[in-house]
Structures are given as C-alpha cells and as structure tokens.
C-alpha cells in the first residue's frame with residue numbers, strides 16, 4: 001500500500017518550497033508530501049487521490065490565495081476526506097480570521113508563518129495531528145477486520161469494545177460491503193457466526209465475548225502484586241489523572257475499568273474547552289495520551305475488569321471483581337463516573353445497538369453516512385454529537401424538550417449547530433415510540449405545543465438525556481445523596497448518618513468518603529462539575545489526599 005499523503009497548498013512558490021522541504025525532511029519515511037500552487041489544483045489532486053483509493057492524512061493550505069481562500073479549500077476537501085486533518089497557514093495579521101475559521105469550518109489547527117525553527121513551531125503540532133489521524137484512520141485492507149450486521153447489537157458491542165480500548169479496526173457491513181463473501185470464505189467463517197473478527201495474523205474470532213478479544217490483544221487482566229497502595233476504579237478522565245499523579249509520586253497504583261479507558265469523555269468527538277487544546281481534542285486522542293502517560297510513570301492498568309464490591313478489613317480495602325477475584329489495597333479512589341439515563345419511549349429497548357445508541361456517536365459516525373439521524377437531548381454532549389454526525393449523515397434532527405438550548409448548551413455549540421445546513425434543531429418535542437423491521441426505521445415524535453404526533457423515518461437514534469451515577473457497587477457505609485452520587489468531605493459530614501459510619505477523630509478530607517482511605521473523584525461525586533477538566537483536577541487532588549492518608553497509616 002502507498003503511504004498516506006500530506007498535501008500542501010500555497011500560491012507563493014517560495015513558501016511552498018520551504019514547507020514542502022521541511023515536511024519532507026521529517027515525514028518522508030511514512031508520508032508522501034505533495035504540493036499544489038492553487039486551491040483548484042489542490043482540490044483536483046484530492047479528487048484524484050480519492051479515485052485511486054489513496055489516504056489523505058493532512059491538507060495544509062495558505063489562507064490568502066488569489067482565486068480561492070484557504071478555508072474554502074479545506075472545507076471542500078472535507079467533503080471528500082472527512083477525517084483528514086486540516087490546517088490553515090496564515091500570516092500574523094490573519095490570526096483572527098484563522099481562529100474564526102477554526103470555529104466556523106471546524107479546522108484542526110492554524111500554523112503561523114514563518115514557522116522557524118520547525119522543530120519547535122512546525123513539527124510538534126503536525127506530529128500531534130498526524131498521530132490523532134492515525135488513531136482514527138481505518139486502512140483499506142490491512143489490520144484488524146470486523147465483519148457483522150450494521151444493525152446487530154452484538155456487532156455494536158464488539159465495535160464499542162474495540163473503540164474504547166483504542167484498538168483500530170476496519171468495519172465490513174455484511175449487507176453493504178461487496179468484499180464480505182470473499183473475506184468470510186477466506187476466514188472459513190459463516191454468516192451465522194457474525195460478528196467475526198479477523199486479526200492481522202489471520203486468527204479468526206467468531207462472535208467473541210469481550211474477554212476473548214481482550215486476551216487476543218494481550219490486554220492485561222491479572223494484577224501483578226498482592227497488595228497495592230492505591231486502587232483506582234474507573235479509567236475515565238478522573239481515574240486516568242489519578243493514575244498519572246499516583247504513579248508519578250511513587251505510589252504503587254493499579255487502575256481498573258470494566259469497559260476500557262476513556263469513560264464518557266472517550267465517547268466525545270471533540271472536547272473544545274480543555275486547557276491547552278485551542279482547536280479541541282477528541283476524547284479518544286485525550287485518552288490515548290493519558291494512558292501512555294500513566295503507563296510511562298509505571299501505573300498498572302487492567303481492562304476489562306469490573307468491580308462489584310468493596311469491604312474493609314483492618315484498614316485494608318478488599319476490592320471484589322465481578323469475576324469473583326479480590327484485590328487488596330491500602331487506599332481506593334472511586335472514579336466510576338456515570339452513565340446515560342434511559343429513554344422511556346415505547347420500543348426503545350428492542351433496538352439498542354440496532355439503530356438506537358446511548359452516547360455512541362463516535363463509534364457509529366462512519367456508519368451514518370448518507371443516513372437520516374435523530375439526536376435526543378439539549379446538553380453539550382447531544383450538541384457535540386449532532387455536530388460530529390453532521391459530517392456523515394444526510395440530515396440530523398436534534399430533538400429538544402425545552403423551547404431552546406440557551407439554558408442547557410454552551411453558546412459556542414449553539415452557534416456551530418446554527419451554521420450547519422444539515423442540522424435541524426426541533427424544540428418542544430419528545431420521542432414517543434420507535435419501530436422498524438429488525439432495526440430502527442421509524443420514530444414517532446410528539447409536539448409539546450399541540451400534542452400532535454408525527455411518524456418520521458430514522459436510520460439511527462442517539463440518546464443523551466442525562467445520567468445516573470455508577471455507585472451501586474459501593475457498600476452502604478459510603479454515604480450518597482438521594483440520586484446516588486457519592487458524598488465527600490464537608491458534604492458527607494453534614495449528612496444525617498455521618499456519625500454512624502465515621503469513627504475517626506479527624507474530619508474527612510475534601511474528597512474522602514465516609515470510609516477513611518476511600519476517596520471519590522469526578523462525575524460519581526456529589527457536586528461534581530461534570531467536565532473533563534474538573535474530573536482531571538479531582539483525580540489529581542485525590543492523589544494528594546491519598547498520600548496524606550498513607551502517611552498516617
């Protein structure tokens with residue numbers, strides 16, 4: 001297979017030659033660096049690449065060109081290569097326009113001319129963008145292949161498991177992909193055995209459970225030590241941050257997750273408000289970096305390993321796993337976050353994974369190409385998903401119970417949605433019923449204004465209507481609020497049952513629960529801010545309290 005392409009466009013021959021030279025000096029081993037001296041020429045090159053089946057990893061375009069602005073070249077190229085990274089090359093005087101373009105046209109980055117020295121000002125952002133493209137890119141024929149029915153819940157589960165464990169794969173839909181019969185024959189597999197995974201070395205897994213996939217990819221599921229200083233439960237942003245800080249401070253740290261790393265943030269297509277990423281970062285990319293960082297400091301991570309209980313024995317904490325094993329630790333951080341509330345519309349449960357998805361926009365985005373998609377919810381997660389899905393879907397309807405989004409969604413997202421021609425915001429509406437033959441095909445929507453009900457075609461439905469905490473596994477001695485969120489610090493102290501459970505002479509620390517040495521961080525905690533940055537901050541802070549606790553015991 002030929003290498004993926006980086007295409008550079010600039011009408012100034014000197015600038016074009018300079019950037020081409022710098023890019024080739026660093027990326028020529030892995031990428032072909034091509035150039036064009038006008039927007040039209042670049043778009044022709046993009047069409048030719050597509051026709052040949054080549055991969056376009058990145059398009060870098062100058063903004064001010066006589067016949068076409070860079071931002072227009074980048075926007076048009078996106079229709080052909082939706083995941084290629086798009087970078088605007090600007091002069092200092094055009095930076096405002098570049099920042100506007102990042103917001104309006106969803107560009108990935110802008111580079112300021114001149115970029116000397118390239119080691120500082122060109123290569124680091126390009127390295128980042130290329131590695132995030134690599135993570136999202138599915139090569140045409142090589143690598144891991146997953147064959148299944150698009151509307152089968154089992155296929156969705158396998159996709160979801162691979163995605164949350166950051167394992168890249170290529171998806172083949174039995175009903176749409178002409179290569180499938182050949183692939184199945186070569187693998188010696190039948191359609192009754194779907195979903196089928198074909199590994200790079202030719203191994204075939206038929207309808208595999210998560211544990212079998214984990215084993216095939218050598219995901220670690222057994223602990224290396226008998227006793228840990230700290231076990232962190234949940235590898236979302238809070239747990240990952242705790243693992244980075246715990247391990248970096250020399251605390252013997254184990255991180256567990258029942259699914260895979262990333263948590264809710266891992267399902268986010270673009271986190272735009274996380275410090276240090278001016279043009280946003282996908283949840284998958286942030287997770288990949290955090291996992292690498294935690295492992296570099298020596299944190300141990302086990303996935304998929306779910307926790308079912310916690311008990312205390314002479315100050316030591318026993319963490320019970322759903323597979324019957326038990327782990328021992330001196331301190332615990334629970335960072336188990338929360339999950340989506342279920343939609344009560346009639347028929348919903350029948351179609352989960354078969355057109356109805358809770359927070360899975362990122363995994364299913366590609367499958368929605370040309371489809372009519374409905375997103376339900378008025379919060380940021382619903383808004384982000386609608387923006388992301390609009391890249392693939394023919395039409396996206398955002399169904400909102402309230403009159404508008406002002407009280408529930410960030411201003412920047414409302415603006416982004418308003419600028420997308422294929423997204424329709426439909427206020428004062430609720431979903432009443434769903435139906436279809438074997439998969440979702442129809443949705444009945446009710447107007448809260450005149451109570452009328454209309455049936456509409458829908459190929460996929462994504463639900464983001466609030467959440468509930470993952471705290472059922474904790475013992476009663478960990479006090480929670482009426483919704484199940486874990487009470488910590490001052491909030492715990494004022495709870496009625498506090499004296500019944502807290503027997504220490506000291507007060508609980510800020511993120512400490514009503515069991516000494518058991519801390520909570522992130523969305524599972526009562527009063528959490530439900531943001532990536534606050535979850536990360538709490539994960540890091542919790543480690544500081546763990547250190548204090550360990551020093552005392």
Ligand SMILES: Cc1cc2nc3c(=O)[nH]c(=O)nc-3n(C[C@H](O)[C@H](O)[C@H](O)COP(=O)(O)OP(=O)(O)OC[C@H]3O[C@@H](n4cnc5c(N)ncnc54)[C@H](O)[C@@H]3O)c2cc1C
Pocket residue numbers: 233234235236237238239256257258259260261262263264265266267268269270271272273274305306307308335336337338339359380381382384385470473521522523524529530531532533535
């Ligand atoms: C689609 C979407 C988009 C979002 N976009 C943004 C954004 O742009 N900006 C922003 O700031 N915030 C955003 N958020 C919110 C943000 O993602 C959350 O606030 C953040 O992920 C909370 O982190 P956490 O670590 O506390 O919990 P979570 O992310 O919920 O992670 C909890 C982890 O615990 C694991 N777990 C749960 N129970 C168990 C158990 N019993 N055993 C083992 N493991 C368990 C889960 O598998 C999960 O991986 C978004 C959320 C969603 C859903």
